[in-house]
Amino acid sequence: MTKLTEQLANKLIEGQKRLLIKDEHQNMWFTGQQLAKDVATLKQHFTNLRVKRGDQVLICLDNSAVYPILMQALWELGVIAHPVAATTPLAQLQGDFNEYDYAMLIAKDSLAKAIINDVVLEKETIKLNTTFNLTTFFNTKMIIERPFESSGLPTETDLALILNTSGTTGKPKRVGLTHQQLFNAASHNIGSHKLTANDTTMIVMPLSHINALVIACLSTRLSGGKMVITGKFSARHFWQQISVNQVTWVSAVPTIISILLMNEKSKLVYTQLRDTINLRFIRSASFSLPESKLVLFEQEFNTPVIEGYGMTEAAGQITLNPFEAPKVGSVGKSVDTEISILVDDQVQTMNTQLGEIMLRGDHVIADYVDPHPDSFKDGWLLTGDLGYLDEEGYLFIKGRSRDMINHGGEKVAPVEVESILSKLDLVADIAVIGLPDDLYGEAVVAVIISKTPAVSEFTQMKAVIDFAKNNLATFEQPTQVYFVDKFPRNPTGKVSRAQLKAELAQSLIGDRS
Incomplete structure (x- = not known):
């Protein structure tokens, strides 16, 4: 086993009698024992379907309690998970499946019904504690025709996860993250966010993205904390969910913070439940939150907003504002990541001019699944983001050098x-x-x-x-x-x-x- 899979398994054993994950849609909590049983059931299911180490599995699911358990089952077998947005159209999903050698497709019900007659895919349904049924389609052309031999347990350098990150050519780049990179990233998150087993997070963003999947979900699981998984963000229910589930932190984007500031019904609910809310902080990342909104949110909801900076290629987090010394307007200081600024082809590392942000570290990729050598320079990842480091090492982002929206x-x-x-x-x-x-x-x-x-x-x-x-x-x-x-x-x-x-x-x- 890798450090990642070993720790995930151990946390379920340690918490076998604790309520660890709640599926908000089902309004149901699951214990470590129930979750571990689902992991074992999924592993046996995949083994029976002849899925093995090194295979890639395409996943298109809505947020639910089965998501983190599915990831663990695949990783323990050395299978590479490739989640995509739950809103991915059927035609795009089938196109992606046909382009790459996926051993399996795991799809939500609406898509599963639409592709039931695909001649390459054979349908299997499995019942779990965390979901009434999970629909899997295995690639008959690939799996049935190949000889099946056990390929052993995964190693630290094996890929565990592939995520799409959009490229400027229009074709998404596929980011491959290893077991070791995911474990390192989650460990850095735990330290920088001061996470403990007493924390509860609420996931409001898609688990097909690095923010929810690694920064929120994986970090919480490895810290021994609890999590509440929502189908999606709801301003109307947000503060009630925070109160009822005693949520202590949430990873969000500025859009969510803006909506909470504008929604009068949501603000009324907060006022009614204020004394029962114990949020330590809300983490904001992805794009800049205007200073006025940050200050207003902290005043109106008595909750610190901690801004950070991350990207899929770094398995999530790169910088975070220190709790004890946040600097409004910046995305904080490095979190176990080397950061430099490329200015006129010269590398600057402190009190820099404006230039392209470059990264390297034990959680940062050295190449994409499909090579893109122009995205790297002398061992550094070129982010395409423009920014500068001040004299204290705080990073300020001022735009993107590419045309991404x-x-x-x-x-x-x-x-x-x-x-x-x-x-x-x-x-x-x-x-x-x-x-x-x-x-x-x-x-x-x-x-x-x-x-x-x-x-x-x-x-x-x-x-x-x-x-x-x-x-x-x-x-x-x-x-x-x-x-x-x-x-x-x-x-x-x-x-x-x-x-x-x-x-x-x-x-x-x-x-x-």
């Missing part, structure tokens, strides 16, 4: 969205950009040159929105659609996104004046 913590690749929406008959040309949004950080905006300009813009806009709903994940769907006659282009003919953003922003200001 950060929509409420979700990273959206413009080219990927463009390639889908360009299939619409009405689209002659399209550019997808991010524009500032008070709630989500950036709005996903589709700017279109139409083939059918005589048709009303409202009708065309509705067609775009409807098409996006059926073909894009929820976070990728444009929230705004605009029509233009031409795009600004650079000398090579490419759309100048920066100029397009400026022109569109200016026209919107003009429309409002």
